[in-house]
Amino acid sequence: MKNAPLLKIEDLRTYFYSRSKQAFIRSVDGVNLEIRRGETLGVVGESGSGKSITALSVLGLISGGPGVIAGKILFGSNGEQKDLLDGLEGYVKIGREQNRIMQVSKDVLGWERRSDEVMRTIRGGEIAMIFQNPKASLNPFTPVGKQITEAIRLHTKITDAQEAAERAIYWLKRVKIDSPALRFDNYPFGLSGGMCQRAMIAMALACEPALLIADEPTTGLDATIQSKIVDLLAELKSELGTTTMLISHDISVISRLSDSVVVMYGGTVVEYGPVRDILTASISSKHPYTSALLASIPGEEHVRDKVALQAIEGDVLDTINIPAGCRFYARCNRVTPKIRENCERREPDLREIAPGHRARCWLYFD
Amino acid sequence: MRLSGLRPIALVLTREVMITVLLLLGVSFVVFVILYLAPGDPFSMLVEGQVQSEEARAGAREALGFSQSWYSQYFSWVTQMLQGDFGTSIRTGLPVASELVFVGFNTLILTIGSMLVTLLIAVPIALYSSVRGTTALSWPLTMFAYVVSALPVFWLGYIVIYIFMHRFGLFPLMTSSSRGFSWLYALLPIVVLGVGNGTISEVIRSLRDEMGRVMSEDYIRTARAKGASVWKHSFKEGFLIPVTEIIAAKIPFILGGAVIVEQVFNWPGMGRMAWQAAQDRDFPVIMGIAMLAAVFVRMGSMFQRVVYVMVNPRASKE
Numbered sequence: 001m002k003n004a005p006l007l008k009i010e011d012l013r014t015y016f017y018s019r020s021k022q023a024f025i026r027s028v029d030g031v032n033l034e035i036r037r038g039e040t041l042g043v044v045g046e047s048g049s050g051k052s053i054t055a056l057s058v059l060g061l062i063s064g065g066p067g068v069i070a071g072k073i074l075f076g077s078n079g080e081q082k083d084l085l086d087g088l089e090g091y092v093k094i095g096r097e098q099n100r101i102m103q104v105s106k107d108v109l110g111w112e113r114r115s116d117e118v119m120r121t122i123r124g125g126e127i128a129m130i131f132q133n134p135k136a137s138l139n140p141f142t143p144v145g146k147q148i149t150e151a152i153r154l155h156t157k158i159t160d161a162q163e164a165a166e167r168a169i170y171w172l173k174r175v176k177i178d179s180p181a182l183r184f185d186n187y188p189f190g191l192s193g194g195m196c197q198r199a200m201i202a203m204a205l206a207c208e209p210a211l212l213i214a215d216e217p218t219t220g221l222d223a224t225i226q227s228k229i230v231d232l233l234a235e236l237k238s239e240l241g242t243t244t245m246l247i248s249h250d251i252s253v254i255s256r257l258s259d260s261v262v263v264m265y266g267g268t269v270v271e272y273g274p275v276r277d278i279l280t281a282s283i284s285s286k287h288p289y290t291s292a293l294l295a296s297i298p299g300e301e302h303v304r305d306k307v308a309l310q311a312i313e314g315d316v317l318d319t320i321n322i323p324a325g326c327r328f329y330a331r332c333n334r335v336t337p338k339i340r341e342n343c344e345r346r347e348p349d350l351r352e353i354a355p356g357h358r359a360r361c362w363l364y365f366d
Numbered sequence: 367m368r369l370s371g372l373r374p375i376a377l378v379l380t381r382e383v384m385i386t387v388l389l390l391l392g393v394s395f396v397v398f399v400i401l402y403l404a405p406g407d408p409f410s411m412l413v414e415g416q417v418q419s420e421e422a423r424a425g426a427r428e429a430l431g432f433s434q435s436w437y438s439q440y441f442s443w444v445t446q447m448l449q450g451d452f453g454t455s456i457r458t459g460l461p462v463a464s465e466l467v468f469v470g471f472n473t474l475i476l477t478i479g480s481m482l483v484t485l486l487i488a489v490p491i492a493l494y495s496s497v498r499g500t501t502a503l504s505w506p507l508t509m510f511a512y513v514v515s516a517l518p519v520f521w522l523g524y525i526v527i528y529i530f531m532h533r534f535g536l537f538p539l540m541t542s543s544s545r546g547f548s549w550l551y552a553l554l555p556i557v558v559l560g561v562g563n564g565t566i567s568e569v570i571r572s573l574r575d576e577m578g579r580v581m582s583e584d585y586i587r588t589a590r591a592k593g594a595s596v597w598k599h600s601f602k603e604g605f606l607i608p609v610t611e612i613i614a615a616k617i618p619f620i621l622g623g624a625v626i627v628e629q630v631f632n633w634p635g636m637g638r639m640a641w642q643a644a645q646d647r648d649f650p651v652i653m654g655i656a657m658l659a660a661v662f663v664r665m666g667s668m669f670q671r672v673v674y675v676m677v678n679p680r681a682s683k684e
Contacts, residue, residue, distance in 0.1 A: 061590055109498060124592030131591075136584040141602045141677060151592045187679040203592065 004076050005034040006211055006243050007058070012071035014050075014057045017104040018320065024068070026319045027053040029267035031071075032350070035211070040237060040244040042258030042275065044251060044293070048316045050267040051247045055213050058245075059123055060084065060115040068092050068104065077126050077210045084122070087114055125155035128204035132216035134197035138188040144196075145169070145184030148203045155207035171202035175232060194225035198232065205242065212244045218253055226253075233257055251297055255279045263290050266317035266327040269350060273357030287359040288334040326362065339363060378675045379668065386664040390657055394444065397656040402436045406647050443653065452657075453650035457643075462654040465639070470658050473635035475552055476559060476627070477620050477662065481613060483560020484569060484620075487511070489609070492573035496581065512567045519562035519623050523630035526558050555631040563623040565616045573608050580604035602677045614670035617663050 014028035028050040035041045043051045056062050058073055073084040091111040095103035131137040139147055148168035149161065158164050165184065172180035175198040188196055197217060204212055217233065218226040230253055237244065237257060248254050254261060254275070261278045263271040271278060271287040278286060281294045295310040302309060314331035323329065325344045335343055339362040342348070353364045432439075446453060452462035491511055495504040530536045531554075580586065580603045581596070589599040625637035632638070636655050643651035675681045 059591055061587060063590075120593070122593075123590065124594070129588075129591040131584060131588065133584060137588045139585045139589070139599055141679065142599075143679075150594055154593055189680050200588075207592075 004081065006037045006076055007035040007245070008072075008074040008076075009033050009054070009058070010072040010074065012054065012057060012073065013069065014053050014062060015068045017068065021320060023320050026267050026322060028057060029319070029322065031264070031267070031269055033262050033269060033272065035243055035245055036260075037243055038241050039259040040246055040257055042254035042261040043245065043247045043264060044249060044254050044261060045264035046249065046293075046312075046316050048319070049264040050319075051249075051264055052215050054264075055129070055215050055245065055247055058084065058213065059127055059129055060119045061129075063112075068094075068106070075122065075127070075211075082118075084118055086118055121155075124151055124209075125207055126209055127211045127213060128207060128209035129213040129215065130197070130200045130204050130217050132219040134200045134220070135188060135191075135193050137200060138196055140188050143185050143187055144191065144199045145172070145186075148172070148199070148206055151203050152206050168202070168206060171206045172199065174205075175199070175202045175236075177202070192225075193221050194228060197221065197225075197229055201232065201236070205236070205240070210243060212242050213247070214244060215247045216249070217246075218248065218250060226250075230256060251279060251294065263287060263293070265289050266322065267319050268327065269360070270328065271357075271359045272350065273354070273359075277354060277357045285353055285359075285364070287328075287361050288332045288363070289328045290359075292331075292333070326360075334363060336363070339365075374675050374681070375672055378671050382664070382668045382671055386661070386668075389664060390660055391444070393656055393660045394447070394653060395440065397653060398440050398443065399436075401647075401649055401652060402439075404647075443650075447653075447657070452654040455643075455648055455651050457646045457648050457651075462650045465651070466636070466654050466658055469634060469636040469639045469655075472633060473621070473624055473628070473637060474662070476555055476624055476633065476635055477617065479552065479556035480560035480563060480620055480623075481616070483557055484563060484566055484616070485609065485612075487514075487561070488566050488569040489573065492570045493577065493605075495570075496574045496577035508567075508570065511570050514561055515564050515567040517562050519559065519564070520626050520630055522562040523555075523558045523627055526554055527630065530554060551631075551633075555627050555633050558631075559620065559623050559627045562627075563616075563620050565619050569612050569616070572612060573605075576608040577604040606677055607674060610670040610673040614666040617666035621659055621662060 009031055012028055012031040013026070015024035015026050017023075018025055031050070031054055033041070033043075043054070045051050053062070057069055058075075062069060069085055069088065071085065074081050075084055076082075088111060091107040091114065093105045095105070138144065145165065145168050148171065149164040152158055152164045152167050153161075156167075158167055169180045169184055172183055177183050177195055177198050183191065183195070183199075188199075191199065201217075214233070218229050221229060233246075234257055236242070244257075246254065246257055258275045260273065261271075261275050262269050263278065271290050277283055278290060279294065281291075284291070289312075292310070292312045296312055298309055301307055312331060313333070317327050324346070325342070326332070326347055329335065329343045332343070342362045342365070348360050348362050348365060350358045350360045351364060352358045434442075443453070450463060452466065454461050455465065458465075488511065491504075491507045495501075495508065498504060577600065580600045583600075583603075586596055586600055589596055621637070624635060625641060627633065628635045628638035629641060636658055639651065640655045640659075642648075643655065
């Protein structure tokens with residue numbers, strides 16, 4: 001049990017039914033990943049690749065519209081493994097007519113009640129989450145300190161208001177907010193974006209969660225503030241060693257903070273492995289999408305020699321009409337005549353190409 | 367609430383009171399000019415046939431100051447009003463001020479009561495449909511609300527009187543001579559005005575949309591992510607603020623409906639008094655009621671401002 005991963009996602013599918021198109025938008029389409037205790041897993045990919053939806057699915061925060069979630073999200077804590085999607089299947093009914101989905105009905109309230117029941121001790125307690133756009137993520141009508149003490153009193157043994165306030169101030173200090181006792185009474189509108197994100201981090205960590213999900217924690221902040229938030233996260237990582245799932249489209253953030261990396265494309269994992277193998281551009285055995293992603297980052301030579309950046313051709317995958325073959329085929333520049341047929345017809349598995357390094361590409365199938 | 371929190375409220379109240387004073391002056395001027403320009407005066411309407419000679423009428427007009435220029439009449443009215451003297455009713459000879467207190471109280475009961483009835487119907491439907499979305503139940507509920515909103519209040523009033531008073535005798539009939547207040551008399555007009563003031567569907571729609579908008583805010587997602595109560599976090603922006611705004615915005619509609627309901631139920635309030643006074647061209651009474659109605663409307667908006675400032679930390683910085 002000790003070696004079991006803290007979080008193991010098996011074949012996660014999160015679909016949203018589009019009534020007008022009578023089809024599912026397959027935002028997350030068969031994601032498998034694991035987060036070991038103490039590690040930071042980086043999740044990269046373009047907008048719309050399903051990163052955030054995967055994270056929101058873990059916390060059961062998929063709301064609005066008839067969203068359908070299937071697969072397993074196994075979360076191991078306190079010595080037992082729990083499937084966070086347990087018992088949710090019964091609340092969705094799919095009406096089909098000759099392979100075509102005609103109707104999806106979801107008992108939203110029943111679904112939410114069941115999800116709330118399963119997630120009761122987990123949301124905010126065992127899994128905490130920080131979001132992008134921190135100013136909008138804090139309640140504008142409540143002082144920052146009160147929002148932190150609320151979390152503390154909900155999920156820790158501390159119930160006394162005075163004690164919780166002291167604890168909140170301790171955490172505000174810990175995330176390097178100056179004069180924390182004064183900031184405690186401030187409303188979010190009186191704080192800068194960077195300070196709001198620090199307060200969000202304090203609120204998330206104050207309950208000492210087993211898993212921290214950081215969904216684009218630096219997006220929407222000024223560049224200088226971004227690097228300060230990354231510094232803070234790095235420092236907290238070395239001090240606390242909290243297991244973290246870090247979602248970002250910023251490769252530099254991911255490479256600085258992560259131990260392992262998952263690359264997502266079109267709702268699925270295309271590559272998974274240690275951060276060194278995946279995000280070092282000079283190691284060429286990797287998924288063509290990852291290579292293209294790395295080539296699109298401005299490096300020193302682009303600035304020095306005014307070399308044009310290499311954008312990835314084509315558009316992000318349309319997750320309603322997913323092709324039969326490889327999802328990246330239409331945009332791929334490494335298709336060889338030998339594998340072309342496979343690329344077009346069949347989706348490859350996620351196969352190990354080096355120890356601990358897996359990729360979903362026909363190039364590595366012999 | 368800490369003492370420092372009271373300062374913005376005091377500021378807002380001061381500002382609102384100043385606006386109210388200016389507004390009252392404006393309203394009184396407009397109403398006065400309209401009355402002055404309208405054909406007829408109390409003596410052509412009321413005293414017809416009672417005062418025989420043209421000389422006697424002229425004497426009465428003279429005694430009441432009607433021969434002065436319109437602006438000197440207006441200024442003497444304003445100076446008296448500022449001292450709390452609204453003059454005497456030409457029809458009854460009673461002082462308008464004490465009359466206003468009496469009818470104002472009755473209409474206040476009717477207005478607050480009907481507002482509560484409206485909210486009691488609209489709020490649960492709005493919350494239900496914002497939380498659960500479109501369901502098998504939300505559709506008929508909304509339909510019901512639209513139909514009810516379309517019922518004309520006078521028609522509803524007569525139907526209710528027929529059924530509950532004449533047919534079953536469940537409620538006593540109100541007579542114009544009854545001066546005392548009784549909740550039993552009040553119940554029927556309050557419910558009729560609350561249901562029939564025509565605002566229910568609008569209240570449902572605005573509250574449902576507002577609550578739905580707040581529910582999709584990022585900070586509500588944060589509340590869910592930390593396992594806190596979504597209702598608690600959405601209460602201020604999604605419920606308290608829109609409800610007070612609705613109350614402030616709908617008071618004029620309810621006062622308008624009160625004129626009809628007070629006629630139908632013989633309810634001794636300012637609506638019925640206004641109706642009577644308009645027919646009699648009873649200038650002092652009309653002016654007094656115009657002032658009182660304006661005060662009621664301003665009270666609603668003051669209430670809304672105070673709640674907003676108390677709830678929204680940013681408002682006190684504005």
